[in-house]
Amino acid sequence: MRHSANFPCFLKVVGDLLDSDQVQSMSRLNHHGKVTCYDHSLFVSYLSFRAARFLKLDYRAAARGGLLHDLYLYNSKDKSAHPGWQCFDHPVAAWRNARELTELSQKEENIILSHMWPLARFRPRSREAALVDFVDTLCAALELCRIYRPIRLRANLPTPLAPVA
Numbered sequence: 001m002r003h004s005a006n007f008p009c010f011l012k013v014v015g016d017l018l019d020s021d022q023v024q025s026m027s028r029l030n031h032h033g034k035v036t037c038y039d040h041s042l043f044v045s046y047l048s049f050r051a052a053r054f055l056k057l058d059y060r061a062a063a064r065g066g067l068l069h070d071l072y073l074y075n076s077k078d079k080s081a082h083p084g085w086q087c088f089d090h091p092v093a094a095w096r097n098a099r100e101l102t103e104l105s106q107k108e109e110n111i112i113l114s115h116m117w118p119l120a121r122f123r124p125r126s127r128e129a130a131l132v133d134f135v136d137t138l139c140a141a142l143e144l145c146r147i148y149r150p151i152r153l154r155a156n157l158p159t160p161l162a163p164v165a
């Protein structure tokens with residue numbers, strides 16, 4: 001199915017989260033180079049949604065988990081903001097913030113906690129979690145190599161949801 005046909009369904013699934021202050025505030029945090037945490041998370045969420053739909057998996061959990069997987073909401077370069085190594089700390093911080101924001105299914109919780117596997121200690125326990133883990137790595141590589149700028153995706157959002165860069 002084409003992008004134009006998928007995007008309205010994607011917005012139905014994650015529109016409430018995209019409109020939240022917490023998710024919007026990710027646009028103030030740089031994540032991979034100049035790519036913001038918001039743009040990266042939107043990229044991971046949308047690709048996970050598309051892949052899960054194609055594979056007939058739980059696309060709602062993949063899209064929501066993908067959008068919230070990096071909701072850690074602190075400056076990762078500020079050592080006082082988290083106690084240990086960012087690789088281990090940020091999935092747990094994201095999970096805590098996501099739980100405060102919305103009711104998560106067990107699958108969604110595991111998607112967030114396990115997205116750094118095998119580096120981090122939580123293991124993916126569903127095909128959707130493994131999918132988001134893979135898509136996150138792929139998106140990070142595309143962003144770091146500057147092959148794709150996920151800000152293009154944001155251009156498709158309705159104006160009220162588009163964050164200030």
Ligand SMILES: [Fe+2]
Pocket residue numbers: 069070090091115116
């Ligand atoms: Fe992450």
Ligand SMILES: [Fe+2]
Pocket residue numbers: 040044069070136
């Ligand atoms: Fe990520």
